[in-house]
Amino acid sequence: MDIQITQKESAGAERHVDVSIPAEAVQAAEERTARRYASQARLPGFRPGKAPAAMVRKRFAAEIRQDTVQALVQEAYTQLMAQQKLEPITQPHIHDLKFEDGAPMTFTFHFEVRPEITLEKLDGFTVEKGSGEVTEEMLQQQLDALRDQKATWAPVEEKPAPGDMVTVELATADADGTVPAGQEYRITLGDNQAIPGIEELIMEAAPGQTVERPVKWPEDFPDEAQRGQSKLTRVTVKEVKRKTTPVLDDAFAREIGDFDSVDALTAAVREDLSANATREADAEQRAKLLDAIIDANPFEVPPTWVRQLSQSYAQAYQVPEQDVDRFAQEFRPIAERQVRRDLVVDTIAKQHQLQATEADVDAEVQQMAESRGLDAGKVYATLQKSNRLSEIEHGITERKVFEWLKERNTLG
Incomplete structure (x- = not known):
């Protein structure tokens, strides 16, 4: 098939290729598609494949047209790949398709190709390597992490402190100043799970106690609408658990491994x-x-x-x-x-x-x-x-x- 392929000016990995298929080739492809439909069509009153060609063309006009376009696009793409030895990395998109009776079919392929890289300089570089040093601080942090894995949590009847795990019922006032029923949360104090003002409020109450006062939301709060606002906040502390980590000694070493x-x-x-x-x-x-x-x-x-x-x-x-x-x-x-x-x-x-x-x-x-x-x-x-x-x-x-x-x- 005498398909005209013209590559437009492209930048980087993108390619735009104009395609023109002669009118006679388009007509021949449409005839082949119509004959295939005629040989398979089932229309009322006719045996399979025996319906008049004109009737089949009228009944399946849209399908014949669509199949013809797909066949010609695929043939053009195959020819393009063979001619230009491209290595596409995306499926081609079709733009500006024109398909009119008696005229050439024209359209534009748009796709990306694997870039051809020319590496002219691969030697002569000097790159230093990091020391890979293990400091005493790094060692201690890892040992502390192992101790944390074996830590136990036990309830205490004291006001919570940083590092404690608390179960609280928390509520903030509505726009009219009404404080609704609270929701239950489990928070480890000091882990940035709650804003500082709320953590401070929590640490004012022992288990079973309720405290209530305005709390100011931080200026860097993610929700801009709430930044810097003061809200009446009520906290009921329901439980406080404190962590106990094992001593780093020979017994602990034997327990670890x-x-x-x-x-x-x-x-x-x-x-x-x-x-x-x-x-x-x-x-x-x-x-x-x-x-x-x-x-x-x-x-x-x-x-x-x-x-x-x-x-x-x-x-x-x-x-x-x-x-x-x-x-x-x-x-x-x-x-x-x-x-x-x-x-x-x-x-x-x-x-x-x-x-x-x-x-x-x-x-x-x-x-x-x-x-x-x-x-x-x-x-x-x-x-x-x-x-x-x-x-x-x-x-x-x-x-x-x-x-x-x-x-x-x-x-x-």
Whole structure:
């Protein structure tokens, strides 16, 4: 088919392509579609496929027209892909479709393609690595977190203090000054679960007591309409529980795990923190190196990929629907940077044959299974079912690319 394809001036990953299909080709396609309908049509008074062609054309005019358009659009798209060797990443949209009897069919394809990236500078960069140091403060915080896991809560008959868990009945006055029946809340004081004024009011009452006075809402309260307002607030304290954390001693170490002493526990925690700090320092160094490469080799990124990444993070963070647009706008620079990094890694991997192989993935899964004392086949099946094998494959590829880059750059 003599289809005329003209690519319009495009920017970045977007493509706009004008298509014109000659009138005789359009007519021939419409005839083929009409014959197919005539051979299958079931009309009252006629055996299947025996109805007069004119009657079939009249009865199924809209369907024949729609099928003809779809067939010609698909044929034009196939020819476009073959001619220009494009790698589309979105389904094409059709704009400005014109389909009139006796005239060429014209329309415009609009889609995004995978950008062709030229990475001219991949070496000569110097990137320092973070120390990955584990401070005494970090160690103590982790040990305190372990103690918190074994903490117990017991009721007390005293006024609550910061850190206590309280069950309260809370109510604020309506616009006419009437204080309605309260609602019950469970709050840990000092965890920013309530505004400071309400926490202060709660700490004025022991279990069974009720206190009531105006409370001023903070100037940075999320609801602008309530900022700085004073509201009559009533609080009834129903229960106060106080946390008791175990002493960090040898007995605690034995309870936590297979540790003979608190020194052994402390050494294990320090080792875990050090390993994690090293991983984070390595990840930060990789990110800095990729950022340096991106800055030295600018390129456009597909807007669709940026939107999709923003949407996936919005879902992961459970962003409320009314805040999704604002989140996407604020998150866009981060999403765009991540898409650039992924494209750089993928481009280097393809150009230098560094992609993860099936054998690489199998070895990684085997190692995961052995470290957990599990069967490798079952681990592989679980990862496959949860669609996580691609994550492992990407991680292996990224490590290979980074090792390749380490040989060509100075990493302190």
